[in-house]
Amino acid sequence: MLMLTTSSALIFTGCQKDLKPDTEPVSAVPTTKAAITLPNAINPFSLRNVEKAKATLAANSSIKKSSTSTANLGGSQPQFVYFKINPANISGDLVKAFDDDSTVKLLSFPFANAAIYNDSFALDETKAEQLNDGNVYGVINIDNPILQTLSTSVSTIQTQFLDTLTLIPEEDTTLLFQAFREAGYTDAQLDQFRICLFKRPHGFVRYLDRQLNNGNGRLEPVRRIGVWGLLFGIPMNAFTDDNGYYQLPWRFTVGTIMGTMAKNQRVNVKPFDTHGGWAITALIQALVVGPVDIIGWRNSCQMRNDINIHLTAHKQNRLWAQILNNYAFNEDYSSNEGIATSPKGMICYAHWGGSLPFGAASAPLIGHLDYGTLTLELILNHVMGGNVNIPRDYPNLFNAMTGIMPDMTVKVRASSEPLFYNSRLAQILFHELGHASLYHKVGQDWYKKLMVASIRDGYGSPGYNNWGVVQVAESWAEFIGTEHARRRFGSFGFKRSDMLGFITFTPFNQESEDWFSENWIPSGLYYDLMDNVNLRPEAWDRVGGASISDMYNVFDPYSTSVCNYFEQFVGTYPRFNNAATIDLFNFYPFAYCLN
Numbered sequence: 001m002l003m004l005t006t007s008s009a010l011i012f013t014g015c016q017k018d019l020k021p022d023t024e025p026v027s028a029v030p031t032t033k034a035a036i037t038l039p040n041a042i043n044p045f046s047l048r049n050v051e052k053a054k055a056t057l058a059a060n061s062s063i064k065k066s067s068t069s070t071a072n073l074g075g076s077q078p079q080f081v082y083f084k085i086n087p088a089n090i091s092g093d094l095v096k097a098f099d100d101d102s103t104v105k106l107l108s109f110p111f112a113n114a115a116i117y118n119d120s121f122a123l124d125e126t127k128a129e130q131l132n133d134g135n136v137y138g139v140i141n142i143d144n145p146i147l148q149t150l151s152t153s154v155s156t157i158q159t160q161f162l163d164t165l166t167l168i169p170e171e172d173t174t175l176l177f178q179a180f181r182e183a184g185y186t187d188a189q190l191d192q193f194r195i196c197l198f199k200r201p202h203g204f205v206r207y208l209d210r211q212l213n214n215g216n217g218r219l220e221p222v223r224r225i226g227v228w229g230l231l232f233g234i235p236m237n238a239f240t241d242d243n244g245y246y247q248l249p250w251r252f253t254v255g256t257i258m259g260t261m262a263k264n265q266r267v268n269v270k271p272f273d274t275h276g277g278w279a280i281t282a283l284i285q286a287l288v289v290g291p292v293d294i295i296g297w298r299n300s301c302q303m304r305n306d307i308n309i310h311l312t313a314h315k316q317n318r319l320w321a322q323i324l325n326n327y328a329f330n331e332d333y334s335s336n337e338g339i340a341t342s343p344k345g346m347i348c349y350a351h352w353g354g355s356l357p358f359g360a361a362s363a364p365l366i367g368h369l370d371y372g373t374l375t376l377e378l379i380l381n382h383v384m385g386g387n388v389n390i391p392r393d394y395p396n397l398f399n400a401m402t403g404i405m406p407d408m409t410v411k412v413r414a415s416s417e418p419l420f421y422n423s424r425l426a427q428i429l430f431h432e433l434g435h436a437s438l439y440h441k442v443g444q445d446w447y448k449k450l451m452v453a454s455i456r457d458g459y460g461s462p463g464y465n466n467w468g469v470v471q472v473a474e475s476w477a478e479f480i481g482t483e484h485a486r487r488r489f490g491s492f493g494f495k496r497s498d499m500l501g502f503i504t505f506t507p508f509n510q511e512s513e514d515w516f517s518e519n520w521i522p523s524g525l526y527y528d529l530m531d532n533v534n535l536r537p538e539a540w541d542r543v544g545g546a547s548i549s550d551m552y553n554v555f556d557p558y559s560t561s562v563c564n565y566f567e568q569f570v571g572t573y574p575r576f577n578n579a580a581t582i583d584l585f586n587f588y589p590f591a592y593c594l595n
Contacts, residue, residue, distance in 0.1 A: 035130040041114035042183040044176075045232045047079060047164040053178040079142040080165040082112040082233055083150060084135045085157040087288045088281050089396055092403030094153070095288055097146050098138075099268065099404055104146065105139045105228070105235040106289045108132045111257065112139060112163060112233025114183065116297070123257055124296035134281055136288050139165065139233050165234055170198065170251045180254075198251035199303035201229050204244045205260060207311040207321040211423040215492035219310060221245075222321045223328040226261035227309070239264065242328075255299035260309060262291035262320035267327045268347045269320045270404060275354040275414035284400045291350070293317040314417040316352050322422065323348055323410070326429040333484045334437060338549035342436035343368050347404050351411035358411075358418035359496065363432040364451055366405035369444055374452065375405070381455045408432050420502070423485060423493030427505075431481030438476055441555040459517045468561025471521055475562060476555070478516035478523035483548070486510065511536040514588070522562060522588040526551055529569075529576075529584070540587035542580040546573070562588070 042049055098104055109131035110116075116123045116131075140146060142164065150159045168176050177190050205227065206219035221244025229236045229248045236250040248256075262269040269291040272283065293316075298307055311318040327342070334341045347367045351360075364378050371378055376391050379401065391398045410429060418424065439447050450473050453466040462471065485493055486505035493505045498517050503509040511531065514524040529551060532544035554568045566585045570577040 036127060038110065038113050038115045038131070043112060043114040043163060043165065043232050044179045044183040044185070045165045045168065045234060046183075047166045049182050050077075050166050050168060050175070050179050053175055053182045056182065057174065057178055077169065078167045080139050080167070080234055081142050081147060081161060082137070082139050082163040082165055083159060083161050084110070084137045085150065085153075085159050086134070087136045087157065087284050087400070088134075089156045090284065090288060090400050091153075091156075092399050092401065094146075094149055094157075094403070095400050096403035097149065098288065099290070101144065101146065102237075103141055103144070105230075107137050107292060108135075108285055108289050110137050110162075111230055112137070112165065114232055116257065117232055117254060119255070119297070119299055122297050123294075125294045128294040128296070134285060136285060137162075139235060163233075165232070167231070167234055170253075173197075173253075176253060193253050193300070196299070196301035196304065197253055199300045200247055200249075200251050201227075201256060201258060201298065201303050201307050202245070202247040203306035203308040205240050205246065205309045205311075205321070206244050207318045207325075209322075209422045211420065211489050211493050214490075219312075220325065222311075223325055224264040224266070225321060225324050226263055227258070228261060229256035229258045231256065237261075252300050252303060255297060255302075257297055258295040258307065260293045260295065260317070262293075262317075262324055264324065266331060266342075266344055266346070267324065268345065268404075269323050270347055270349050270406070271316060271320075271352070272349045273316065273352040273414075275352050280394050280397050284397055287400050287404065291316075291320045293320070314414075314421075316350065316414075319350055319352065319412050319425075322425055323350060323429065326426050327433070329426075329488055330430055330433045330484060333487060337547070337552075339552040340437050340440035342433045343407070343439070346407040346436065348408040348410065349406040351409060352414050353411045354414060358413055358421075358424070359428060360411040361409060361428045361432050363408045363435040365407045365436060365439060365447065367407045368439075369448065371448065371451070374448070377455060378451060379405075407436070420494035423489045423505070424495055426488055426493070427481050427485035427495040429481075430484040431477045434477035434480040434484075435473060437480070437552075438473060438555060441552065442559060443557045446557045446560075459521070461518075462520045466560070468564070471562050472555070472559050472565060474516055474521045475523045475525065476552075478521075479526040480548070482510060482513075482523075483527075507531070507533075508535045511538070520589050525562065525584070525588055538587075540583050543576065543584050546576070 098106060109128050115121065121127070150157075153159055168179060180190060205222040205225055207222055208217065209220040210217040212218050212220060221242070222240055223242050223244065225240050227238050227240065227246040227248065229250065229252070231250060231252070236248045236256075238246045238248050240246045271286040271291050273286060274283070295309055311321050331341045343365070366375060366378055379391070379398070380389060390401070410425070410432070412418065412425070446469060449466045450469045453464065453470050457464045457467070459470070459474075462468075482495060482505065485495065489505055491504050491506045494502055495505070497503050497513050499513050499515055500509065503513070510527050511524075511534070515521055516523040528538070528541045529543055529546040530548065534541050550573065551569070554565060554572050556568070559565050559568060570581060
């Protein structure tokens with residue numbers, strides 16, 4: 001039995017072109033300091049306290065004869081270690097180990113301190129932030145091998161083992177209430193607990209989407225978001241279904257602190273908040289803890305009804321919810337069309353920034369591809385915006401990032417909700433997911449060429465090294481991103497078109513948009529190949545009937561320009577090898593290579 005004590009491009013794919021470097025100040029100082037001092041309180045689920053409760057019950061002959069408590073049956077319960085670390089010098093390997101283990105619970109405040117589990121304290125998001133002292137607090141199963149790493153990292157992350165917790169079976173009320181008595185709870189308090197015994201938190205998670213419901217807006221269910229509750233520090237987890245519904249797998253007696261976690265098997269959102277300046281230690285802490293939203297304290301009587309979580313303000317939690325949903329819908333749309341989805345387990349840096357215009361996004365797939373020495377250049381351009389040299393100037397932050405390299409990045413300004421925020425964000429994310437989907441067809445070498453060309457040459461004019469790879473990647477991504485956004489929002493959704501300005505997702509506008517970013521990136525080509533009805537008079541467009549899977553399946557490592565794609569397309573589908581298809585391809589500004 002172990003009882004631990006306190007011890008020792010800039011790839012702006014799918015975005016606006018006129019973006020400027022971020023000019024937010026850099027600071028190594030945390031943005032928050034603890035403003036609440038908690039009293040010492042015995043945790044009822046502390047192993048010492050539970051052992052004491054068992055001993056009391058064993059000594060009481062009347063209870064011993066009538067009880068079915070595990071205290072008398074000699075049963076044992078799962079045990080957990082409660083710890084804290086200073087994340088300032090954390091290694092990328094430990095960040096990854098935490099990130100890969102869904103059983104580890106990490107938060108930015110002392111969440112296994114029993115003083116916060118009551119109605120009088122009523123922990124909420126504000127109080128949780130006031131308790132944030134810059135450390136990371138965690139609970140981990142006592143058999144988890146990560147404990148050994150924590151034990152040997154005292155000099156770098158200042159590990160402190162604060163307590164050992166044990167899980168009392170939910171039906172063992174005899175031991176449960178005796179543990180509360182040993183922790184100082186009165187019989188009057190226990191009588192209050194009995195009023196609402198054994199309630200499972202349940203309800204819906206939704207966010208406000210202003211463009212859905214024919215442009216009238218509605219609360220949209222968040223798919224596959226994690227919802228958690230804490231049993232005096234011991235985590236209980238669930239995921240929402242496609243209707244946004246969740247139910248935690250534990251019947252609580254007293255109450256619980258609740259929150260959400262924007263992470264699932266498809267995507268792991270990583271917070272990156274620089275809107276008040278680059279507070280380096282706070283950035284590291286957030287990367288380690290992850291996309292956690294604190295809902296706060298809920299007592300067991302409140303659990304008789306739905307505990308609904310509605311994200312309506314322009315805050316990070318709403319951004320994270322939209323990212324999860326757009327990944328989920330992209331998976332559905334892609335599967336229905338017979339094309340590959342993005343790789344599983346993508347890490348998406350959700351950059352909550354201050355100065356860049358809305359729309360900066362990229363899909364470098366750094367977490368899935370080995371870029372070697374190019375990795376530093378990608379990080380500088382994709383995450384930093386090119387103005388902060390993190391590897392050189394802030395090695396601690398870079399060390400933490402190496403364990404969770406971004407596959408995708410997206411930036412939203414924190415100051416105000418962007419115009420047509422929901423549908424524009426969806427189209428941007430669908431565009432980037434179009435890149436990630438294309439990776440399955442073109443392969444690693446092709447995709448690396450895309451990254452190099454994008455960060456070193458941008459869009460510019462055709463003719464630079466691997467410009468044709470950029471042409472193929474960006475034209476397809478903008479087409480499929482817009483097509484998926486149209487399915488999601490219909491004609492009430494908007495995007496910002498480089499060619500046309502703000503436009504809705506109508507067939508006419510899709511027909512009218514010929515290019516993305518530059519006129520040699522022909523995003524309109526694919527819509528012309530697909531549509532059977534030419535809504536906009538276009539003498540060059542007498543083709544139609546190609547499915548999305550038809551067009552997608554042509555891509556391969558040899559698709560190094562749209563001209564090559566044309567040859568592959570008509571060679572794969574002889575029915576399109578005709579004058580009408582040649583006229584269509586000749587219309588777009590890459591015709592000079594069709595000789």
